[in-house]
Amino acid sequence: METIKFSREDQDIAKGKTILLVEDNSNDALMTQRALHKANILNKVVWLKDGAEALDYLFHTCLEQGETLPQLILLDIHMPKVNGIEVLQKVRADERTCWLPVVIFTSSTEERDLVESYRLGINSYISKPIDFTHFAPVVATIGCYWLLINHGPTVVPGPR
Amino acid sequence: MESIFSKGSISYRFFSTLSLVLGVGTLVLIAAIAINEGFIQHKILVKKGTGLAQYIAKISQDPLVMNDTIQLDSIVNEARYDQDILYTVIFNEKGEAVTSRFSSINYTSPRIIEHRAKLSEISDLDQAMGYIREHEAAHEVSVPVTTGGQVIGRVVVCLSKHNIIENILSTILYITIFNIVIALILAGTMVVVSRRIIFTPLHDLVNASRSLARGDLTTRIETDAVGEIRMLIDSFNQMAGELQKTTVSREYVDNIIKSMTEALLILAPDHTITDANQAAARLLSCTREELIGMHAEDFFNSAILADLIEDRLHGEGIRVDTFCTRKNGSTLPILFTASAMRNESGSFCGIVCNALDISELKQVYSQLEAVNANLVQMITQRIEAEEKARRLNKDLEEQKTALEAANRELESFCYSVSHDLRAPLRHINGFTTMLIEDYREAMDDFGRDCLDRICAASSHMGTLIDDLLRFSRVSRTELNIVEVNLSGVAEKIAANYREAEPGRNVRFEIAPGLAARGDSSLLEMVLQNLIDNSWKYTGTTPEARITIGRADVAGEPVFFVRDNGVGFDMAFRDKLFQVFERLHGEEFDGTGIGLATVHRIIERHGGKIWAEGAVGQGATFYFTL
DSSP, rough: OOOOOOHHHHHHTTTTTEEEESSSSSHHHHHHHHHHHHOOOOEEEESSSSHHHIIIIIIIIITTTTTOOOSEEEEEEEOOOOHHHHHHHHHHTTTTTTTTTEEEEESSOOOHHHHHEEEEEEHHEHHHHHHOOOOOOHHHHHHHHHIIISSSSSSOOOOO | OOTTTTSSSSSHHHHHHHHHHOOOOOOOOHHHHHHHHHHHHHHHHHHHHHHHHHHHHTTTHHHHHOHHHHHHHHHHHHHGTTTTEEEEEETTTOOOOOOOOHHHHOSSSOOOHHHHHHHHHHHOOHHHHHHHHHHHHHHEEEEEEEEEEEEEEEEEEEEHHHHHHHHHHHHHHHHHHHHHHHHHHHHHHHHHHHHIIIIIHHHHHHHHHHHHHHHHHOOOOOOOHHHHHHHHHHHHHHHHHHHHSOOOOHHHHHHHHHHOEEEEEEEEOOOOOOOOOOOHHHHHTTHHHHHHTTTTTTTHHHHHHHHHHHHHHHTOOOOEEEEEEOSSSSSEEEEEEEHHHHHHTEEEEEEEEEEEEEHHHHHHHHHHHHHHHHHHHHHHHHHHHHHHHHHHHHHHHHHHHHHHHHHHHHHHHHHHHHHHHHHHHHHHHHHHHHHHHHHHHTTHHHHHHHHHHHHHHHHHHHHHHHHHHHHHHHHHOOOEEEEEEEEHHHHHHHHHHHHTTTTOOOEEOOOTTTTEEHHHHHHHHHHHHHHHHHHHTTTSSSSEEEEEEEEEEETTEEEEEEEEEEOOOOOGGTTTTTTTSSSOTTOOOSSSHHHHHHHHHHHHHTOOOOEEEEEEEEEEEEEEE
16 A cells, blocks of 8 residues: 655645544554654644543533544544443534544454444444554555545534 | 623613613503503493493382382393493392392303302392402492482492403503513614614724734724714824824834843842843843843842942943853953833832943953053153153253353454454554664664564464464354355456466466355355465466366266466375465465365365375365365
8 A cells, every 4th residue: 555645735734633543552552643644644643542531532621621623533442441432422422523523443343343333423444454564554544534635614513 | 702791881781771761661651550540440430330320220210119129120130231340239218139139240240250159158138249349359339319309229339340450451561561672672773783883893992992002003993983983983093193103112112122232131129130131131141031030139249239229320320340240150241331210200110221241342451451551651761762852952952052152252252362462463563664664774684684574473473363263263153055156256266366466377267157055255265265375386387277167076076276386295185174284384375274274164064175286286176065
């Protein structure tokens, strides 16, 4: 797979958008962040280690304290305390956050995780490749797609 | 035919009554007539006498005055003409008879003649007169002779009543005879007529009734009777007809009783046999005549006899499986039923018994019992066997459950193994690669080599994990048997390889229409593995050829995948399909699990797989499904 690299223009376009990475394993987190760097994606990456922290960040820090909501949530499924599925549920249940793009990024290839996630309304499901030569491009592609190619809402939609 | 006049018959009564009535009637009549006639005759006599006396008195006036006795005698003499006149005497005023005895007494009268001898002895006229009066039924008339209003004498005339009596007697006789004749005629007529009209038909009726009573319901009377008797006879005939229609004749019943095969016995309340049918006689091996009068205890045991009492026979009676003792001493098993017989007033008057020979039945019964016992035994055994089977089944079920649980555990174990092992692998790989990328220049060849090997090893481990997972899944997943188009699958796999490595010169020969029944994904795995091997081991062959087709070995269809690659040593063919056993070293990449997986899949489909090959000449893998 070819590695995508952001150009200057790309970086401008993607400016200001944050990525929320919810991942309990520091190695995986490190690798993901490195892959993004290697692809010249310089956006801020908020790394949280479990679902509870993620929810707290989203609902407390962002919504109540005014922090910008992330443009992309990279969500692992198997995490302590609150797992990815529960986070997903909560995010999708709240009107203020239900529009957020959620990409499940997990090492699980289980059918039932896949089905459950899609049922709850994820935007994408990516399995982490074992081989790093695949891992890096996949991450880069994800970043490129969601920060660059995909049009998220520019104005945060308020309650209906 | 009995005498019509037998004591009790109606004719007798008829006749006797008639006779009585006629007799009494006749007597009454006679008496009446006698009295009447007597009276009349007497009156006539008196009149006659008086008339004569008066005449004589008249004509004797003068002679009497003159005292002309000769004249007077001739006068009285004249009175002799009538034989009824016994004497005629004229008396003067002094009361002296002036006529002579000879003239006065009428000796021509037969009545007087009778007494003549006696009269001749009596000289006196008065005495004679007295004598006559005494000895004759006579009547004296006395008329005074008057002249000029003066009585100058008396005329006495005595008349015999004898004729009157004779007259009366003869009248009576005539009447009696007449009556008798009439009576006889009447009786005779009555007898004949009544016989014809009444008594013969009645007698016929009597006979017919008796005959009907005896049971001959065809009795009818033919008669030419008339009137009420005819009505009686007609109604009798009608009755007989009705009776015949609605009642079974005695004969019929007798026939039934005689012909029935079951023994029928009628017992009196004291258990003597009062009647029996032929079947009973046969059952008890005596004659019917012998049976009647014998006692039930001669044939039946006391247990039965105890039951033959009114209380026990009440309602539907009794039915007993028992035995009887025949006259010849042998015993016979019988089915004995008895019920109470009641007369019209409802009182217990006898016992009706039925006995049926059940010796054959008993035999059959005991045979059945034996068979039954057998069956029961068989059933018990069968039940035991079933119990055992059930227990075995239960064990099997339990084992199955345990196995399933173990399977599930294994499944989740495999999952976690693959899942949890992947992450560290990923990290090893990742960081090693990062090291290579970032510190390539800072390392020497050996360092780089080390890192390369680490990467390769972790990759290899990933493949190993996947292969192992797949291998274990193959044993556990359910087979979903469908018709699989093997040619199509092979084509697809071939296309994939060609696309992946377009540079390689490999010719695929895939026979069309290869199809088999099995799990499509597993069979795909088989072909994938085999073609993968072929692809791999023809890597060093310039003109590589992979053939997939079907052959017939010993009449059975066999699929094969053949290549002309490096082949293998047939000596080691047993190791081919074992896990982790490889016949080639590191020159060819492989985990050693692929063929084992294939083997397991084929095994699960109930087929066989084997290989033939030679070093340097390629290999052929045959499999059946």
